[in-house]
Amino acid sequence: MLTSTPALGVDPQTPSHEGEEPVSNEKLIGELDFDPTALKEKYDFERDRRIRSDGKTQYVGTSAGRFEAYSRDPWNDAEAPREPLTDHTSVIIAGGGFGGLLLGARLRDAGVTDIRVIETGGDFGGTWYWNRYPGAMCDIEAHIYLPLLEELNYAPKHRYAYAAEMLEISQRIGKEYGLYDKACFHTAITGAQWSEEDNRWHIQTDRNDTLTADYFLLACGRQSLPKLPNLPGIDQFEGHIFHSSRWDYDYTGGTSAGGMSGLANKRVGVVGTGATALQIVPEVAKDAGELLVFQRTPSTVGVRGQQETGPDWVDMSKPGWQRERRVNFQSHVQFGTTAGFVRPEVDLVGDGWTGAFEILAEPETAVSERLGRSPTQDELNELSEINDYRLMNQIRGRVDDIVEDPTTADALKPWYRWWCKRPGWHDDYLGAFNRPNVTLVDTNGQGVERFTKNGVVVDGVEYPLDCLIMATGFESAISYTELTGFDIVGRETTLSQHWANGVRTLHGMSTDKFPNMFFIGGNTQTASAVNAVHLLDEQSQYVAHIVGQVEAQNAQAVEAQPKDVEQWVRIIAESPKNHAMFRFFAQCTPGYYNAEGKAETPADLFIGGRCGDGALAYYSVLQTWMKNKQLNGYSLELG
Ligand code: NDP
Numbered sequence: 001m002l003t004s005t006p007a008l009g010v011d012p013q014t015p016s017h018e019g020e021e022p023v024s025n026e027k028l029i030g031e032l033d034f035d036p037t038a039l040k041e042k043y044d045f046e047r048d049r050r051i052r053s054d055g056k057t058q059y060v061g062t063s064a065g066r067f068e069a070y071s072r073d074p075w076n077d078a079e080a081p082r083e084p085l086t087d088h089t090s091v092i093i094a095g096g097g098f099g100g101l102l103l104g105a106r107l108r109d110a111g112v113t114d115i116r117v118i119e120t121g122g123d124f125g126g127t128w129y130w131n132r133y134p135g136a137m138c139d140i141e142a143h144i145y146l147p148l149l150e151e152l153n154y155a156p157k158h159r160y161a162y163a164a165e166m167l168e169i170s171q172r173i174g175k176e177y178g179l180y181d182k183a184c185f186h187t188a189i190t191g192a193q194w195s196e197e198d199n200r201w202h203i204q205t206d207r208n209d210t211l212t213a214d215y216f217l218l219a220c221g222r223q224s225l226p227k228l229p230n231l232p233g234i235d236q237f238e239g240h241i242f243h244s245s246r247w248d249y250d251y252t253g254g255t256s257a258g259g260m261s262g263l264a265n266k267r268v269g270v271v272g273t274g275a276t277a278l279q280i281v282p283e284v285a286k287d288a289g290e291l292l293v294f295q296r297t298p299s300t301v302g303v304r305g306q307q308e309t310g311p312d313w314v315d316m317s318k319p320g321w322q323r324e325r326r327v328n329f330q331s332h333v334q335f336g337t338t339a340g341f342v343r344p345e346v347d348l349v350g351d352g353w354t355g356a357f358e359i360l361a362e363p364e365t366a367v368s369e370r371l372g373r374s375p376t377q378d379e380l381n382e383l384s385e386i387n388d389y390r391l392m393n394q395i396r397g398r399v400d401d402i403v404e405d406p407t408t409a410d411a412l413k414p415w416y417r418w419w420c421k422r423p424g425w426h427d428d429y430l431g432a433f434n435r436p437n438v439t440l441v442d443t444n445g446q447g448v449e450r451f452t453k454n455g456v457v458v459d460g461v462e463y464p465l466d467c468l469i470m471a472t473g474f475e476s477a478i479s480y481t482e483l484t485g486f487d488i489v490g491r492e493t494t495l496s497q498h499w500a501n502g503v504r505t506l507h508g509m510s511t512d513k514f515p516n517m518f519f520i521g522g523n524t525q526t527a528s529a530v531n532a533v534h535l536l537d538e539q540s541q542y543v544a545h546i547v548g549q550v551e552a553q554n555a556q557a558v559e560a561q562p563k564d565v566e567q568w569v570r571i572i573a574e575s576p577k578n579h580a581m582f583r584f585f586a587q588c589t590p591g592y593y594n595a596e597g598k599a600e601t602p603a604d605l606f607i608g609g610r611c612g613d614g615a616l617a618y619y620s621v622l623q624t625w626m627k628n629k630q631l632n633g634y635s636l637e638l639g
Helices: 025-029 036-048 065-071 098-109 163-176 275-287 321-335 352-360 364-371 377-402 406-411 480-484 532-552 562-573 576-586 592-597 615-628
Strands: 059-061 088-094 115-118 189-195 200-205 210-218 227-229 240-243 267-271 290-295 438-442 455-458 461-464 467-470 517-519 555-560 634-638
Touching: 025 364, 025 377, 036 377, 059 065, 065 240, 088 098, 088 200, 098 115, 098 163, 098 532, 267 275, 267 455, 275 290, 321 352, 321 532, 321 615, 352 377, 364 377, 406 438, 532 555, 532 615, 555 562, 576 592
Parallel strands: 088 115, 088 210, 210 517, 240 467, 267 290, 267 467, 290 438
Antiparallel strands: 059 227, 189 200, 200 210, 455 461, 555 634
16 A cells, blocks of 8 residues: 655644654655755745735626627527416426536436426536637546546547536437437526425526426536636726637637637637636637737646547446546545555556656555654655756746747746646646747736736836737636525525534535425535546435435425534534645745635635545545435425
8 A cells, every 4th residue: 555745734643752862865756956945935926926905705606797799609609589487397407508517417327207497508518519629629638527438438539628528418418318309508597596385496497487396406517617817907908808708709719629710810818817718828829910918827738748539538337437437537636645545556647637646645654664664744844845846847848949039938937836826737738838929918917917008017118919818717716696596595594694603514416494495516515626526426426316206105204403513514614624725825925826825724625625634535525425315414395
């Protein structure tokens, strides 16, 4: 059995070795060809100059109000008129992305077939309905990311699936599992109330539907609402402007596969350099007359290794192959974030993600062998930091290898620990800056400061532009009620009141006082998973298991018991790893991971307030609980 050094820092459970002889630093960390102290100072300097007093309020949402037009649906503009619905279904699912589709599919497998999905977009797909920008793809291997591949017997075309394929898979699931029959697209839920009189959920929508359902399931995503920097003058810009998730092909021409002839003579600006911009920039660079990329903080850009995959890329014949591959991937990733976790010998996915954790997380047995004894926690932390510098030096070295202009190359180098921001990957992003029509406008960590009618201003200099593409991300640190856009009325309380002092759930998917209601996704005391679809699938199976059991027993209602909710809340709150993670992110450059540098508790972190032992431990809790078949922690009301 191998154990790992915790890549994210202190794990207070590991014993200290007070009074033991300190070992030489070289024995612990090996030879260094860099100065860690100088790097740490550089990281601190770069972080400090990015901390802003306005924190999260530097952004403004676009789901309602002044900037609502930025959220308009460009794909299916004609909202087909229809009469309001007034019927009853067994299940209503809020959200038709991968989460809602998985819920629908797993429920059908459990024998529950009367399902209505309600979705604000014009089709299934969620993230991949909205995000169709040129070059859009998922940077998690397609064979582990795409849902239900085994059930659909579908082999992905590329190692990393493009958006069009992911939309097609969504539609395929919708058809295969009969979810189109009652789906309501271009429909937003506006209210939901539990009724004691008929033991049903009463649900209203913005299309004047008044619906009832036995079960209300929510799969509303995690980062689905586009946001913009709240800067002066955005309304005054007279050129063309849109958010990356609402690409305007009427203006640019072409498709997500490229060919944007409308940009040929245009001066285009991209604001933002996160995971989305990494994919957009190489495509726009090919077609735009001129491209200016406005950078506040550079992303890490690892080797992607995109390639076509044939039917033999993965042996899909063995039952359970997809879960096995997902677990294998998570094991390699988790090995780097959970002390004491076992790293399997085989790395089935073998990509940049697992490769990075290979550098970050050295097996503790190897460290013990070098030291002649087990390492102390301080030593493990030191080694972890040194390995992070090693990984980041490789990433910075890749910039030098690819980008020809030394000033541009320097500006593209990220100075923070690898996990401080969502790691990025691309084969063509850095090379795009060698093109004569592409300019990096580095803002020295300060960002674009305002808009004018002609373009944007950085450090007092105006950059005139014809078109502005806002790759500025999505609302992240918002309450569940803000995410869904409506409050939910349970037994004698609303969800916003019930969670006013913090989220309280059982297994991250239900709460007391809200019978027959379950929610899936990553923002409610669940676990942090690099492969979000793996998480959604495990959760969907849990929910389908409960609904199937309740139906089999002919019960009226199922509700999480307060004492079990309290216990789950305690498990999450007391998890030492959550506190270690908090200390790690407190040192990071600002971003949505750490509430723009203003996180005050672990729960404020984007990936905080989760099952501290990692996603596999969380899945194991769910699996063990399901095997028991007793619905422990829930009370049933029999009819
Ligand atoms: P992000 O929030 O990651 O990035 C927003 C970008 O906008 C940052 O670079 C930010 O800079 C920049 N920015 C904000 N304000 C300004 C300003 N005033 N001037 C200049 N720059 C500014 O959004 P993304 O859309 O890139 O990614 C969102 C999420 O979607 C991520 O979680 C990502 O993982 C996910 N995603 C996943 C993909 C996948 O393949 N699985 C693909 C694409 C996205 P700063 O860093 O300084 O804050």
